[in-house]
Amino acid sequence: MNEKAATIYDIAKLAGVNPSTVSRALSTPGRINAATEAKVHAAAKELNYRANPFARALPTGKTRMIALMVSDITNPVFFKVVRGAEKVAAENGYTLVVAESIESSKVEAETLQRILPSVDGVIFGTTRLSDDEIHQANREKPVVLINRIVEGVADVVPDNEPGIAQAVAHLASLGHKHIGFLGGPTASWINADRWNLLMKHAVEAGMTVVSIGPNLPTVEGGRDAVDEVRASGVSAIITYNDLMGIGLLRAVSAAGIKVPEELSIVGFDNIFGSDFTSPPLTTIEMPLERIGGNAVRALLATFEAQDGTVPHGSEETTSLLVRGSTTKAKA
Amino acid sequence: MNEKAATIYDIAKLAGVNPSTVSRALSTPGRINAATEAKVHAAAKELNYRANPFARALPTGKTRMIALMVSDITNPVFFKVVRGAEKVAAENGYTLVVAESIESSKVEAETLQRILPSVDGVIFGTTRLSDDEIHQANREKPVVLINRIVEGVADVVPDNEPGIAQAVAHLASLGHKHIGFLGGPTASWINADRWNLLMKHAVEAGMTVVSIGPNLPTVEGGRDAVDEVRASGVSAIITYNDLMGIGLLRAVSAAGIKVPEELSIVGFDNIFGSDFTSPPLTTIEMPLERIGGNAVRALLATFEAQDGTVPHGSEETTSLLVRGSTTKAKA
DNA sequence: CTGAAAGCGCTTACAG
DNA sequence: CTGAAAGCGCTTACAG
Numbered sequence: 001m002n003e004k005a006a007t008i009y010d011i012a013k014l015a016g017v018n019p020s021t022v023s024r025a026l027s028t029p030g031r032i033n034a035a036t037e038a039k040v041h042a043a044a045k046e047l048n049y050r051a052n053p054f055a056r057a058l059p060t061g062k063t064r065m066i067a068l069m070v071s072d073i074t075n076p077v078f079f080k081v082v083r084g085a086e087k088v089a090a091e092n093g094y095t096l097v098v099a100e101s102i103e104s105s106k107v108e109a110e111t112l113q114r115i116l117p118s119v120d121g122v123i124f125g126t127t128r129l130s131d132d133e134i135h136q137a138n139r140e141k142p143v144v145l146i147n148r149i150v151e152g153v154a155d156v157v158p159d160n161e162p163g164i165a166q167a168v169a170h171l172a173s174l175g176h177k178h179i180g181f182l183g184g185p186t187a188s189w190i191n192a193d194r195w196n197l198l199m200k201h202a203v204e205a206g207m208t209v210v211s212i213g214p215n216l217p218t219v220e221g222g223r224d225a226v227d228e229v230r231a232s233g234v235s236a237i238i239t240y241n242d243l244m245g246i247g248l249l250r251a252v253s254a255a256g257i258k259v260p261e262e263l264s265i266v267g268f269d270n271i272f273g274s275d276f277t278s279p280p281l282t283t284i285e286m287p288l289e290r291i292g293g294n295a296v297r298a299l300l301a302t303f304e305a306q307d308g309t310v311p312h313g314s315e316e317t318t319s320l321l322v323r324g325s326t327t328k329a330k331a
Numbered sequence: 332m333n334e335k336a337a338t339i340y341d342i343a344k345l346a347g348v349n350p351s352t353v354s355r356a357l358s359t360p361g362r363i364n365a366a367t368e369a370k371v372h373a374a375a376k377e378l379n380y381r382a383n384p385f386a387r388a389l390p391t392g393k394t395r396m397i398a399l400m401v402s403d404i405t406n407p408v409f410f411k412v413v414r415g416a417e418k419v420a421a422e423n424g425y426t427l428v429v430a431e432s433i434e435s436s437k438v439e440a441e442t443l444q445r446i447l448p449s450v451d452g453v454i455f456g457t458t459r460l461s462d463d464e465i466h467q468a469n470r471e472k473p474v475v476l477i478n479r480i481v482e483g484v485a486d487v488v489p490d491n492e493p494g495i496a497q498a499v500a501h502l503a504s505l506g507h508k509h510i511g512f513l514g515g516p517t518a519s520w521i522n523a524d525r526w527n528l529l530m531k532h533a534v535e536a537g538m539t540v541v542s543i544g545p546n547l548p549t550v551e552g553g554r555d556a557v558d559e560v561r562a563s564g565v566s567a568i569i570t571y572n573d574l575m576g577i578g579l580l581r582a583v584s585a586a587g588i589k590v591p592e593e594l595s596i597v598g599f600d601n602i603f604g605s606d607f608t609s610p611p612l613t614t615i616e617m618p619l620e621r622i623g624g625n626a627v628r629a630l631l632a633t634f635e636a637q638d639g640t641v642p643h644g645s646e647e648t649t650s651l652l653v654r655g656s657t658t659k660a661k662a
Numbered sequence: 663c664t665g666a667a668a669g670c671g672c673t674t675a676c677a678g
Numbered sequence: 679c680t681g682a683a684a685g686c687g688c689t690t691a692c693a694g
Contacts, residue, residue, distance in 0.1 A: 007686095007687055083405050098427075273604025
């Protein structure tokens with residue numbers, strides 16, 4: 001190991017030009033004499049040259065790295081988000097750094113401080129940071145928020161409405177009159193959005209809807225809701241996310257309640273594994289990979305933006321994926 | 332955004348010392364006058380100073396970043412590996428870059444070239460690179476391999492034997508006489524290791540064992556094995572990984588074969604979701620998070636190593652996790 | 663179009 | 679212990 005890498009000086013010597021010419025040939029193609037440029041490229045190839053990104057970053061101040069902060073790397077909701085983000089970043093010559101905050105706002109703030117000097121901008125998956133902390137970060141480097149809206153900060157949020165409208169219509173067509181929503185984190189923008197939309201559409205469809213929980217947005221949180229769900233008398237329930245839906249489905253079945261005959265369950269997200277259950281979980285699909293990719297695009301857009309315009313995105317839409325956990329309400 | 336960050340020159344001015352003194356105070360604590368050091372630290376704190384990692388990397392050649400290359404970021408096998416690696420990296424002041432090669436050796440080679448100049452070393456999760464390509468990378472920067480052994484290159488591999496021995500003993504105690512192994516990637520070190528160990532232990536236990544497949548190491552690969560499994564007449568099967576185990580379990584159930592009464596299934600890895608199936612999958616657990624963490628430790632060790640010693644690790648062990656997909660062989 | 667020079671923010675021998 | 683200087687590998691005005 002430790003073969004020393006070639007520099008622009010090595011290339012300059014080999015090609016018989018000045019190092020600054022090499023720099024120009026490599027970084028601003030078309031701006032210099034074509035023959036010279038070709039010579040430089042040939043020499044670069046011969047020496048297997050790759051620019052030292054650190055040396056490049058110093059004068060420009062641009063690192064070509066972006067950070068994606070997630071609260072829990074092992075939460076399957078993030079897998080596709082990370083993949084989408086990584087892909088778009090790579091396509092644009094950026095390197096993605098994914099950092100985990102382990103569900104603690106203190107760790108998250110520290111991690112952010114550690115990573116911020118290294119990157120050109122940061123994308124927050126779910127975050128426990130306060131609006132103030134987000135504004136502070138946004139003052140240093142461009143920020144894009146996923147599933148959260150903060151005044152003056154770019155965001156990418158999905159449009160939950162189509163999926164919820166479809167889910168309500170689906171349940172209504174199956175004869176459900178009284179349904180529930182198993183809530184997740186109360187401080188979360190997306191939890192509130194889903195609940196508000198569900199109320200709106202359920203009422204419009206002539207159904208009643210009650211809030212259950214809120215519980216932890218995990219398999220355990222779903223499992224812990226069994227008694228409350230049963231007590232509520234609902235014939236169908238939509239859960240804040242699939243993790244809760246899966247936990248509820250398994251716990252309810254273990255308690256001898258038949259899914260979907262006695263209780264229909266609809267999850268949210270369509271995470272990996274949500275079709276492993278018996279029955280497989282009906283769910284409202286989130287375009288997770290697109291969201292990750294578009295978060296990167298939004299960040300790149302702020303890099304370009306002359307004015308301080310911040311993109312807001314909800315091109316992403318949601319839709320119902322009917323599997324086995326929903327059926328006709330008992331007469 | 333774009334508040335310009337403080338530099339050591341700002342600190343030097345504020346503290347009334349030379350910039351080089353600031354540098355020393357910050358990077359080699361204890362090497363200078365305690366009072367001076369305190370003054371510098373106070374000034375640094377006041378200015379909210381954070382060292383520019385790029386400026387630091389230029390003279391030292393050390394980036395304090397390490398890369399983890401995985402073939403598929405959405406493969407749940409990697410979740411805990413990534414988490415373990417991220418954690419140990421952060422503890423040691425390193426930033427982890429995770430890169431995805433999208434299951435293509437060409438993409439992987441390109442990604443590697445792109446990332447290599449930015450990092451101090453690289454960890455390969457599964458890799459499609461040839462031994463030669465790995466040696467080439469290892470010549471430029473230290474390399475650690477997970478689940479693969481290449482002469483002269485550091486590695487972290489789990490000891491598959493305890494888990495397999497336990498699984499065989501478990502199946503033997505349930506009266507199984509004739510079992511199968513559903514194979515994954517034939518070029519994979521770990522696939523071969525698991526198969527060889529299974530043969531050894533099955534034979535010692537007086538069982539016969541046959542190889543089925545190989546198939547893709549995915550849910551689909553498991554599903555596609557139904558006919559071959561059924562034709563083989565085995566009463567129990569161990570799959571290369573959980574993904575295949577889950578696919579097989581679901582497909583076999585759909586085909587009307589009862590699991591575990593008519594076919595016992597044992598997976599490998601204990602991935603997220605392997606307990607979502609009905610019945611939940613019995614599996615051989617891999618210490619994935621430890622493996623990720625130890626891969627980082629091995630890499631850091633090579634940074635220290637004066638001689639070119641490369642660590643080989645199989646401290647990690649495996650063990651059987653009995654859930655619901657195994658039971659007594661039919662009489 | 664291209665050369666010579668200065669500078670990005672650090673670190674680290676070299677003096678004193 | 680600390681200052682002054684050179685250098686890491688680039689980029690980019692400034693000349694010509």
